[in-house]
Amino acid sequence: MKDFVEFPNAKIPYSIFLVQNPENLTQEILSKIHKLLYTERFRKIDPKIISFERIAKGKSKALVIHGPKELLKSLNELQLLELEDFSKKLEISRVLSFEVGYLNRGESLEKLITAGIMKGIDLEEDEYFFFQVVAHPAGGVEKNQFQVSIRIAISSQDSVRRATLAKQFNNYLIENLGLSRLEKNQSSSDIYEAFKKRILIPKEVFKFTLTSEQVLGLLRG
Known part of the structure; x- marks a missing residue:
């Protein structure tokens, strides 16, 4: 599968931003x-990858976006604040x-619209939860769809x-979102490396397409 993964373009400046007005992240x-x-303005970006990420530490929660700086800085509605990449600071052993992926595709698509991923989180103060949706526009300009790769990372000192926490959250995914942890074909450390690099798994390898409305539903909470 490594021959098929897609990375953000190293020649294009990418960065990560805190969304200071998360309520303004709308379907529009x-x-x-x-x-x-x-658009022609961003034609040079290939692959066209944006990563939406919900983060929790204890009871605190935040929304961040990783993507091409030029594009993200045009989203004045979100009041973005550039950050240092937090994902590189965690000890991978923890x-x-x-x-x-889908548990039942038809059921999942309906549930995702109002789901809210953060409702299933209950952490201690020194624990972290990361929910990542790596997205690539799919289906043409009028389709308003994204090919996505979804990853979860949980950090705690206690193995x-x-x-x-992983088991509890997988149960939440199944019961409330119609999603489930994929069968393990990579180690946890390999998946976290993919998390840090915001790697997209193309549709030729694993087709996982969501509308803007469904992506927004996942990021609520």
Whole structure:
């Protein structure tokens, strides 16, 4: 599968930004991002990858976006603040990572619209939860769809606690979102490396397409 993965273009300046006005991340903004990536202005970006990420530490939560700086800085509605990449600071030995896919595709697509990924999180103060949606515009400018790769990373000093949190959250995915942890074909550390690099798994390898409305539903909470 490594022959098929797609990385953000190293020749294009990418960065990560805190969304200071997360309530302004609407379906209209996601549609705007989708359309911008098809314009001549951003034609040089290939592959066209944006990563939406929800983060929790204890009871604190945040929304960040990783993508081409020029594009993201045009989204004044979100009041973006450039950050240092947090994902490179965690000790990988304390992180459990996995990828997420459909449990039942038809059921999943309906649930995702109002789901809210962060509702299933209950962390201690020194624990972290990361939910990543790596997205690439799909289906042409009018389709308003994204090919996505979804990853989850959980950080805790206690290995038993990490495993418990992963199991609890997978149950939440199944019961509330119609999604599930994918069968393990990579190690947790390999998946976390893919998380840090914001790698997209193309549709030729694993087709996972969501509308802007469904992506927004996942990021709620």
